[in-house]
Amino acid sequence: MHALSFACRALCVIGVRPPSRRAVVGPGRAFLGARLAPSGRSGGVRPLKIPLAASLQSRQEVITREMSLLPKEACLIRLFNAAGCHQWDRLAPLAREFYDLGGSLEELVATTRFLVTLIGYGPALKATLTLHKAGFMPKHVPGKVGGPPGNAFELVYTSVTDTVRAKLHDADPVLAEWIRTHLYGDIYSSPGIPLRLKQLLICSNLAMADMPDQLFGHAIAGLRFGATLQQLEEAVHLAVAVPEHSIKPAIVDEALKILTLAQRKYRRDFAGSPASQQVAVAFGSVRIPPLAPLTNGPPSMSAMSGTVAEPTPKPTQVRHVQMVTEKTIAAAPKVPKPAAGSVSQEGFAWDVLESERPPM
Known part of the structure; x- marks a missing residue:
């Protein structure tokens, strides 16, 4: 039995090992052409640096080893x-x-x-x-x-x-x-x-x-x-x-x-079917966007004279904020105010309406 074990280790040392036992390891440990063989001291594995010409690697593995980050x-x-x-x-x-x-x-x-x-x-x-x-x-x-x-x-x-x-x-x-x-x-x-x-x-x-x-x-x-x-x-x-x-x-x-x-x-x-790296985007969406119109421009003459002029909105502008009036609040459903200390969705709605009520 000892002789057989010694013979197996000897075969490992000279590189006679099935390709399935090859290991791919990362930088700083062992290069891709290394094989793992039993260690005589600890019984674990240790990398054997075998020249590429002597290893049983396929052409793809050789190409892979040569490819690294630029x-x-x-x-x-x-x-x-x-x-x-x-x-x-x-x-x-x-x-x-x-x-x-x-x-x-x-x-x-x-x-x-x-x-x-x-x-x-x-x-x-x-x-x-x-x-x-x-x-x-x-x-x-x-x-x-x-x-x-x-x-x-x-x-x-x-x-x-x-x-x-x-x-x-x-x-x-x-x-x-x-x-x-x-x-x-x-x-x-x-x-x-x-x-x-x-x-x-x-x-x-x-x-x-x-x-x-x-x-x-x-x-x-x-x-x-x-x-x-x-x-x-x-x-x-x-x-x-x-x-x-x-x-x-x-x-x-x-x-x-x-x-x-x-x-x-x-x-x-997925092997054998490389994915396309060409991203499809709409025409004109890859661009340098122009600076949007300034919202806080230089002061107008009316502002410097002490009067505030209401800016005229452009036809294309959309007014997103609508003031809540007494009529709007009156039309809203009547929601009872929750008890002190309670938390509910209804209470949140009531608080919002109260906070938005215009001054009398």
């Missing part, structure tokens, strides 16, 4: 995560590095706008103002504004689009429509960076935020749009590498496991 893509992910951690002083150096790596203004602007998806409007605006003030956004870039929503939601969720919409509506129908029509319909559908890179940005931040359920779906979408498992793993490691921001090792391990599960799902259900 330096400018990695820089954008670092910038995205730095803004997510409110590290504003790092944005300008990262933007300078991004331009030095061959990045474009359109890509940088699209990335800062994309902060709205997970980080929020406030950080997106802060990042934009920071880079604009530093001179890294010297001119305006068109984006998806108005019109019907683009189809990014359908491209990302593909065959489970209806299921995802139903789950969102079950939780909050209003939020569900905001996500579909604005978040995906405008921000996701805006040009500048491809859907593949948008998924890498999303996955990196989801791993940092410890959101494995969302990470699984977006990792599958990233693979469908042409990302590789190694690129997704690199995106996770870039999240871990954010200075002065600690992530528990268990969270990182969980994220890497989720990526492996996502790849299995992709290979089983």
Whole structure:
């Protein structure tokens, strides 16, 4: 028995092992061409760095190993995560590095706008103002504004689009429509960076935020749009590498496991059918919107003379606010005032009517 065990270990060492035992591991652990063999000391596994020429890998695996994040893509992910951690002083150096790596203004602007998806409007605006003030956004870039929503939601969720919409509506129908029509319909559908890179940005931040359920779906979408498992793993490691921001090792391990599960799902259900990254948007909806008419213009001559003139509304204007008159209140249903300390929908309606009653 000992001789047989020794012989098996010897075969492992020289590389004779079925292809099914190959392991795909992330950056910093073992490269993709490594195999896992039993360790003589602990009984666990250890990576054996076998040259690619000696390994039994298919052509697709070799291509996958050679494909990794472009330096400018990695820089954008670092910038995205730095803004997510409110590290504003790092944005300008990262933007300078991004331009030095061959990045474009359109890509940088699209990335800062994309902060709205997970980080929020406030950080997106802060990042934009920071880079604009530093001179890294010297001119305006068109984006998806108005019109019907683009189809990014359908491209990302593909065959489970209806299921995802139903789950969102079950939780909050209003939020569900905001996500579909604005978040995906405008921000996701805006040009500048491809859907593949948008998924890498999303996955990196989801791993940092410890959101494995969302990470699984977006990792599958990233693979469908042409990302590789190694690129997704690199995106996770870039999240871990954010200075002065600690992530528990268990969270990182969980994220890497989720990526492996996502790849299995992709290979089983979507392999061989890459998804289109071309978002369909209405003609004219990708533009630089003009500044709307000012609501607080310079003071008029009548205002300076002490008289206040009522501005004449344009025919196209719609008056959204209607003053509540005594006649309107009289026509409203009579609702008894609730007892002190009670809370009810009727009491809320009564309070509103009382607060809007004009002075006698």
